[in-house]
Amino acid sequence: MEEMRSTKLTIYDIAQELGISIATVSRALNGKEDVSEKTRERIFETAKRMGYKASKTAASLSRKEKKFAAIFPELIHDYDNEVRRGIEKAVQELQDYHVSVEMMTIKNNPEAFIEEIQTLANKEYDGILLIPCVGEAKLAEYLRQRDLGKLAIAAITTELAKDMRIFMVQSNGRVAGRMAGELLGTLLNPGKKVALVTGQMTSQVHQKTAEGFLEEIKVQKLDFVGTYEHYDQPSKAYIMAERLLKEHPDLDGIYLATANSVTFCNRLVEMGYAGKIKLVASDVFPKMIEFIKSGLVFATIFQNPFNQGRLATRYLFEYLVEGREFEEDEVLLEPQIVLKSNLELYEKKLLDVMSEDILF
Amino acid sequence: MEEMRSTKLTIYDIAQELGISIATVSRALNGKEDVSEKTRERIFETAKRMGYKASKTAASLSRKEKKFAAIFPELIHDYDNEVRRGIEKAVQELQDYHVSVEMMTIKNNPEAFIEEIQTLANKEYDGILLIPCVGEAKLAEYLRQRDLGKLAIAAITTELAKDMRIFMVQSNGRVAGRMAGELLGTLLNPGKKVALVTGQMTSQVHQKTAEGFLEEIKVQKLDFVGTYEHYDQPSKAYIMAERLLKEHPDLDGIYLATANSVTFCNRLVEMGYAGKIKLVASDVFPKMIEFIKSGLVFATIFQNPFNQGRLATRYLFEYLVEGREFEEDEVLLEPQIVLKSNLELYEKKLLDVMSEDILF
DNA sequence: CTGTTAGCGCTTTCAG
DNA sequence: CTGAAAGCGCTAACAG
Numbered sequence: 001m002e003e004m005r006s007t008k009l010t011i012y013d014i015a016q017e018l019g020i021s022i023a024t025v026s027r028a029l030n031g032k033e034d035v036s037e038k039t040r041e042r043i044f045e046t047a048k049r050m051g052y053k054a055s056k057t058a059a060s061l062s063r064k065e066k067k068f069a070a071i072f073p074e075l076i077h078d079y080d081n082e083v084r085r086g087i088e089k090a091v092q093e094l095q096d097y098h099v100s101v102e103m104m105t106i107k108n109n110p111e112a113f114i115e116e117i118q119t120l121a122n123k124e125y126d127g128i129l130l131i132p133c134v135g136e137a138k139l140a141e142y143l144r145q146r147d148l149g150k151l152a153i154a155a156i157t158t159e160l161a162k163d164m165r166i167f168m169v170q171s172n173g174r175v176a177g178r179m180a181g182e183l184l185g186t187l188l189n190p191g192k193k194v195a196l197v198t199g200q201m202t203s204q205v206h207q208k209t210a211e212g213f214l215e216e217i218k219v220q221k222l223d224f225v226g227t228y229e230h231y232d233q234p235s236k237a238y239i240m241a242e243r244l245l246k247e248h249p250d251l252d253g254i255y256l257a258t259a260n261s262v263t264f265c266n267r268l269v270e271m272g273y274a275g276k277i278k279l280v281a282s283d284v285f286p287k288m289i290e291f292i293k294s295g296l297v298f299a300t301i302f303q304n305p306f307n308q309g310r311l312a313t314r315y316l317f318e319y320l321v322e323g324r325e326f327e328e329d330e331v332l333l334e335p336q337i338v339l340k341s342n343l344e345l346y347e348k349k350l351l352d353v354m355s356e357d358i359l360f
Numbered sequence: 361m362e363e364m365r366s367t368k369l370t371i372y373d374i375a376q377e378l379g380i381s382i383a384t385v386s387r388a389l390n391g392k393e394d395v396s397e398k399t400r401e402r403i404f405e406t407a408k409r410m411g412y413k414a415s416k417t418a419a420s421l422s423r424k425e426k427k428f429a430a431i432f433p434e435l436i437h438d439y440d441n442e443v444r445r446g447i448e449k450a451v452q453e454l455q456d457y458h459v460s461v462e463m464m465t466i467k468n469n470p471e472a473f474i475e476e477i478q479t480l481a482n483k484e485y486d487g488i489l490l491i492p493c494v495g496e497a498k499l500a501e502y503l504r505q506r507d508l509g510k511l512a513i514a515a516i517t518t519e520l521a522k523d524m525r526i527f528m529v530q531s532n533g534r535v536a537g538r539m540a541g542e543l544l545g546t547l548l549n550p551g552k553k554v555a556l557v558t559g560q561m562t563s564q565v566h567q568k569t570a571e572g573f574l575e576e577i578k579v580q581k582l583d584f585v586g587t588y589e590h591y592d593q594p595s596k597a598y599i600m601a602e603r604l605l606k607e608h609p610d611l612d613g614i615y616l617a618t619a620n621s622v623t624f625c626n627r628l629v630e631m632g633y634a635g636k637i638k639l640v641a642s643d644v645f646p647k648m649i650e651f652i653k654s655g656l657v658f659a660t661i662f663q664n665p666f667n668q669g670r671l672a673t674r675y676l677f678e679y680l681v682e683g684r685e686f687e688e689d690e691v692l693l694e695p696q697i698v699l700k701s702n703l704e705l706y707e708k709k710l711l712d713v714m715s716e717d718i719l720f
Numbered sequence: 721c722t723g724t725t726a727g728c729g730c731t732t733t734c735a736g
Numbered sequence: 737c738t739g740a741a742a743g744c745g746c747t748a749a750c751a752g
Contacts, residue, residue, distance in 0.1 A: 005565055007746085008744085008745080010744090010745055011746070012745080012746095020722075020725075020746090021723045022723090022746080022747095023722070023723060023724075023725095023747080023748085024721085024722055024723075026745095026746065026747060026748090027721095027722090027747090033721095034722085035721070036721060039721085039722090046736090053422075053455070053745085054745090054746080055456050055745050056417075056456045056590065056744070057416075057417035057418075057420055057421055057457065057744090057745080057746090058421055058456075058728090058744070058746040059457040059746055059747070060417055060728090060744080060746090061415075061418055061421065061727090061729065061744090061745080061746070061747085062726040062727070062728050062745085062746050062748070063746080063747060063748085064747080064748075065727090067727055088433060095413070096415050096416045096418075098415040098728090100726065126476070158535075165589050172705065175701065175702050175704070175705060178701035178702070179699065181701065182699050182701040182746040183699075185544060186546055186547060186658075190734085216701055221752095280733085298546075304673060323459045334702065334705045335702065336696055336697070337544075337696070337697040337699075337702075338747090339539065339542050339697075340693065341535065341538035341539045341541065341542040342535050342539050342694065344535070345532065345535060368728090368729080370728095370729055370730080370731075371730070379739075380739085381729080381737075381738065381739045382730080382731095382739090383732085383738070383739060383740080384737085384738055384739075385742095386729095386730065386731060386732090387731090387732095387738090388733080394737055394738085395737070395738085396738090398737060399738090400737085408725090414729090414730080415728085415729090415730070416730050417729080417730090418728070418729035418730040418731090418744090419729080419730050419731070420730090420731095421728090421730070421731085421743090421745065421746095422728080422730050422731040422732070422744050423730080423731060423732085424731080424732080458744090460742070527721070548744085563741095568747085583732085594727095677743095721752105722752085723750105723751085723752080724749105724750085724751080724752100725738100725749090725750085726748090726749090726750100726751095727746100727747090727748095727749105728741100728745105728746090728747090729744105730744090730752085731740100731742105731743090731744090732741100732742090732743090732744105733740105733741090733742085733743105734739105734740090734741090734742100735738100735739085735741105736737105736738085736739080736740100
């Protein structure tokens, strides 16, 4: 029978307790300059003692607008699109909290990205949401050399030095890899041959995914024949499918660890391997839905890009507005298994812009 | 480069446009009595035309508190506990929105429940969150006979007549059943014998789960030997395990569609069937985690009770405060597959009270 | 470094 | 049925 909300304690109360003005209390609590260290301490102490909880609603009613920008690369992938939808969802949820988020599309190279970021920093933006572009390593390097002022960067599956970002949101690659391994293990008897097909191993997520996969492959006692990288380029994927099957014509299973595997799959079908090789893939996008329906792909590991976008936006807000601290610099989302039997739920998700994942 | 937030349009603007007071606009927009049909219409029309969006933050700053209660049965299950945590999470998220949620624990029978509900209705509560008690059918019947005034009921996996509740939140039983069927199908060759073990088939969720399972079993060409109900009673579950294996000593797989299957599993192990029969189960709770780790259970279908509680609370709030309409009377959450390889994520979830599922 | 004051957008008495 | 006015809790100038 516990009450879950006490009668509201306000800055007014704590000001009164201390015999000072509410303005000072507000300043202190929000970490503004211009408050003596001594009173600041007293304020924090009493706030804590009295059990004060700030009202976000009241705050955002008077606060000046926080400006965010989300930077997307041109030539948007299904993945980016989902991230974008997630950000839009978060914006909608935050609409009463006095934040604006500008979506911008930039040339897909680190130079263009760094310039845009610099510009935003100068334009007094408060925070930016960074979606992966090619050449992440370079971007990270450029970033070090710039003065971004107080601009806060939230990375979505993008590698940056830890001190250059507030946090990074991404899928739990290691677990995703293990899941793929376990699924192939249940599909195939011990000793069967499996390969890993991926985009670029330079990326940390892909590396972790690969690690998890290899780990599990060992547990499942499958025979690992090698990793094949196609750098997310359709032409390479095409050729690579041929090479892989030439080198291992008796291959039994493949884990397609990158979302950009359509070309690869198509080539597989052309070569008559449909149904002969067990496939576990990554992500859910229109073409993948078809592959699963047709039975070409047995399962896919959903990495929830929508939630990646949504969470990143929300966390950035909490960091900037509520002063939330992030001990864990990496926020890992749980990958989910999608089979034919639950495919419809994800199919719906892609279509349904208003989908209620609840994140809230 | 679109701005995602326009400069705020307030009731003040629409009052001015119409040459009336903001009070009237507020009343009309909130569906209060005491506004002539004519002005109400004009107000709605202009609000729409001007693209007015109410500010929830401003509203909840002045609104009087909404009172909710969540009614739990005594002798709480793991399931209830998770639901409870979800509700608490939602309350925390809504803390600035001027709602209070009282958690109450009631004897586990429909009579006690109906009395409590009636009491709450008289005490001017605005809404209640209903967690399943035994004898749901009776509760539904009793409910019809009472005058609950304006009390809004949100059901969590509880069957009520549609006009007696605002909505019901539950897991997508049909899909869960299909998923279990597909998993058994990949584990077992066509023609193998499988059984369904469940709690009570009277409940709608269980029925749908069973339907989905049977449907998929057919697709997988497995041999279905029958449904076994143990009414969630440990003693029955114990005996039933024996009966099932006596009737089908050559059984190959079982889908344990109810969370209360620990006794059943234990008996299975005692009888020496561990490893001989493939098991797919339901939900994730401490004991189930052990079963999966040990390999006794291959997979379990997570039904996300935490999110059921969280969503229900949030939706009730949206209904009561924001006037949200629910075309879909049933809100179905997506079941998730938990294997050994991703178990750690769910294990963590159970422990981590503050887990960020985002739902939000 | 600190206090005063004017709102933010809305709901709710209290008077008509 | 409608309007005036007093806040809800907080922030942001503006004065000290």
